[in-house]
Amino acid sequence: MFPPQSGTAMMLVAFASFGLAFIVRPVGGVLLGICADRAGRKAALSAIIMMMSVGTLLIGITPSFASIGIAASVIIVGARMLQGFSAGGEFASATAMLLEYAPRGHRNLIGSFQACSQALSFALGGAAAYLLLHNLTPAALDSWGWRLPFLFGALIGPIGYYIRSRVDESPEFAALIEQRRHVRAERLSLLQIVQRFPRELLGTLGIVAVCTTSSYVGLIYIPLFAGSQLGLDPSAGQLGMLAGALVLLVMCPITGLLADRYGRRRVMVPAMLAYGVLAWPLLSSLVNAPSTMNLIRFELVSAMLMAFFWGPSAAALAEAFPVQIRSTGMAIVYNVGAMCFGGLAPLINAWLTRMTGDRLAPAWYIAASVLLGTLGVLAMTQRRAELHEAQQHA
Structure with missing residues (x-):
């Protein structure tokens, strides 16, 4: 879909086009979050899944660069931006609805299914890529095989729209709508949300x-680094991703249940710190002795630790904001964070590795994110304690 370039340069181009979607995510997140907070979660979620489906379909049917030249690159970038715009509102709106249906005392467990859905998507993506790499010749894969996951993925759109358009609004949001009928509620602007929270x-x-x-x-x-820089077979990377995603899929509900019972801080913080400490030796082992087993070990250990902060994270984000701005508040933080630390992370890590020559650079990047995450959990648990104390005095 892009002009032919060298291996490393092509990986940077691919990561840049991947990261472009994350630049528009905050815009989509805020606009769709405002829509979800005003028009309803159902309306926003129905529109979101159709936009994602169209973007995915465009990627699957766009002719190659060899066929239509630079137009292929433009269409792919446009499709990725449409995906990014819609994905910007997905997490916030879906999490808000999920948590607003959950009974108190079980919100970490119910919220963990948001993490499960992400883990399932990684698992399905990894499985699809592994099957294609394992069963198709390179020529068939480059010619048409890579399009199959996108074409099948686009089929989810109509099914998801049918389900979402028929679901009821959450009880908390329905109560807010009823309240708005009798009392003119204050509607906070984006700037006011930033100033007050x-x-x-x-x-x-x-x-x-x-x-x-x-x-x-x-x-x-x-996994991509292991294939492009360490010489492992590309299918090994997808197998490693699949293994890690399956661990997350199984473990996230368990960690959500533990967070409901023992508190988020006790579940999330030790796992974050262990993840930051172990990232360097795990990556060092993979870099010094590249093998499929070392890659899978990296993914399995990482996923086991990730599950302890992935599982309770949705509830932590949702409970931080009142219902009338919940989708907007979560959309702001999730999409700014996803842009800076998620979508651009592969590009930044590829650039850091190339510029410094240190193939362990991703471990330091992970350690920096762990520091921010730990401070975030401590700040939010302290905030909840302060609010609880204030309510008792009131």
């Missing part, structure tokens, strides 16, 4: 930083 925004941004870094560096960049 700086601690919530910064605290949750730290949580998003470590969660998105762990996914886009650990599950996406490292």
Whole structure:
């Protein structure tokens, strides 16, 4: 889809086009978050899935650069930006609805299914890529095979729209709508949200930083890095991603349940610190002795630790904001964090590795995100304690 270039340069171009979608995510997140907070979660989620489906279909049917030249690059970038715009509102709106249906005392468990859905998507993506790499010749894969996951993925759009357009609004949001009928509620602008909730925004941004870094560096960049820089077979990278995603899929509900019982801080912070400490020796082992087993070990250990802060993260973000601005607040932090620490992370890590010559650079990037995540969890748990104390005095 792009002009032919050298291997390393082509990887940078690919990561740049991947990262472009994350630049528009904050815009889509805020606009769709405002829509979800005013028109309803159902309307926003129905529109979001159709936009994502159209963007995915465009990628699957666009002719190659050899056929239509630079137009192929333009269409692909446009499709990625449409995906990014719609994805910007997905997490916030879906999480808001999910948590607003959850009974108190079980919100970490119910919220963990948001993380499960992301893990399932990584697992399905990794499985699809592995099957294609393993069963098709390079010529067939380059010619038409790579399009199959996008074409099948686009089929989810109509099915998802049918389901989402028929679901009821969450009880909390329905109560807010009823209240608005009798009392003219204050509608906060984006600037007012930033001014009134700086601690919530910064605290949750730290949580998003470590969660998105762990996914886009650990599950996406490292497997591709192992194939392009360490000489492993590309299918080994997809197998490693699949293994890590399956661990997350199984473990996230368990960690959500533990967070409901023992508190988020006790579950999330030790795992974050262990993840930051172990990233260097795990990556060093892979770099010094590249093998499929070392890659899978990296993914399995990383995913086991990631699950302890992935599982409770959705509830932590949702409970930070009141219902009337919940989607907008989460959209701001999630998409700014996803842009800076997620979508651009593969590009930044590829650039850092190339410029410094240090193939362990991703481990330091992970360690920095862990510091932000730990501070974020501590800030939010302290904030909850202060609010609880204030309510008792009131």
